Amino acid sequence: MKWGVIGTGNMGRILIEAWLEAGVMEQQDLYISNRSAHKSSQLKERFPDIHVAADNASLADQVDILFICVKPLDIHPLLSDISNHLHHQQCLISITSPYAVEELEDLVPCQVARIIPSITNRALTGVSLLTFGKRVSPIMKGFIEQSVKLYSVPLEIDETITRVSSDIVSCGPAFFSYLIQQFIDAACDETLITKDEATAMMTEMLIGFGTLMKQGHYTLSSLQEKVCVKGGVTGEGIQILEQELGDMFNQLFQKTHDKYAEDKREISAQLKV
Incomplete structure (x- = not known):
C-alpha cells in the first residue's frame, strides 16, 4: 500500500513519525505534500526515502490511502482540486471532527473514513x-484497523459522539496538561519547592498513575478511596476541589461543542456554494 499525507503541520508530522517508528509502512511507501515546502523538506531530511510530491494532485495519483491533515475550512477547496485524481479503490481519510464522513463522500468518488488522532x-x-463511510470495503476497513493498532488503540465511534470523544482523546492531553501546570505553579507559589523538583515529581506521579490504570489495579473511584484516608490530608484537598471545580468541565464541553457547531455551520455554507 502507498500512503499519502497532505498537510505536514503538527498532527500530520506526529502521525508520520509514529507510523514510521511503528513500522506501519516503509519510508519509500509514503508520499507527502505541504503548502510550506520547508516543513516537507524537514521531514525529508529526517526520513530521506519518503517522497515529496510536486503538488497535491500528483500525490493523489500515486497513493492508495490519503490522509487529509489540513484545517476544516481548507478541506473543501482541496478536495475540489484533487477529486478528479481519486478513484473508488482509494481511501481518503480526514483527521478533523467537523466534517462528517457522509459529507466527504459527497465530495469524492473514493472510499472515505475519518481517524481522529491524539498527540499520545x-x-x-x-x-x-x-x-x-458506507463505501469502505471490508478489506480496506480491516487493513486500516490493523494499521492503526500498530501505534494506538483503534476505537470505532458513532457520528453522534464525535465531538465529545475528540474532547477526551484529542484535546484531553492539552486540557490536563494545563491543569497539571497550574498545580505545579501553585505548589511553587505556596512552598519552597522548585519548579524543576515539582515537575519531576509530577511527571513520575503521572507515569505511575497511568500504569496503575493500565494494569487494572484500581478504578478511578477505588484509587481515590485508597489514598483519601478519612480525616487525612488528601481528604482536605479533595474538599477544595469539590468546592472550587463546580461546573467547570460542563462549561468546557459546552464551549467546545459551541465551536464545533460554528465550524459545521461554516462548512455547510461552503458546501452550498
Missing part, C-alpha cells in the same frame, strides 16, 4: 477514533 499516538499509545 506519538508514543505509540492512546486512542485513535475511527468512523467509516
Whole structure:
C-alpha cells in the first residue's frame, strides 16, 4: 500500500513519525505534500526515502490511502482540486471532527473514513477514533484497523459522539496538561519547592498513575478511596476541589461543542456554494 499525507503541520508530522517508528509502512511507501515546502523538506531530511510530491494532485495519483491533515475550512477547496485524481479503490481519510464522513463522500468518488488522532499516538499509545463511510470495503476497513493498532488503540465511534470523544482523546492531553501546570505553579507559589523538583515529581506521579490504570489495579473511584484516608490530608484537598471545580468541565464541553457547531455551520455554507 502507498500512503499519502497532505498537510505536514503538527498532527500530520506526529502521525508520520509514529507510523514510521511503528513500522506501519516503509519510508519509500509514503508520499507527502505541504503548502510550506520547508516543513516537507524537514521531514525529508529526517526520513530521506519518503517522497515529496510536486503538488497535491500528483500525490493523489500515486497513493492508495490519503490522509487529509489540513484545517476544516481548507478541506473543501482541496478536495475540489484533487477529486478528479481519486478513484473508488482509494481511501481518503480526514483527521478533523467537523466534517462528517457522509459529507466527504459527497465530495469524492473514493472510499472515505475519518481517524481522529491524539498527540499520545506519538508514543505509540492512546486512542485513535475511527468512523467509516458506507463505501469502505471490508478489506480496506480491516487493513486500516490493523494499521492503526500498530501505534494506538483503534476505537470505532458513532457520528453522534464525535465531538465529545475528540474532547477526551484529542484535546484531553492539552486540557490536563494545563491543569497539571497550574498545580505545579501553585505548589511553587505556596512552598519552597522548585519548579524543576515539582515537575519531576509530577511527571513520575503521572507515569505511575497511568500504569496503575493500565494494569487494572484500581478504578478511578477505588484509587481515590485508597489514598483519601478519612480525616487525612488528601481528604482536605479533595474538599477544595469539590468546592472550587463546580461546573467547570460542563462549561468546557459546552464551549467546545459551541465551536464545533460554528465550524459545521461554516462548512455547510461552503458546501452550498
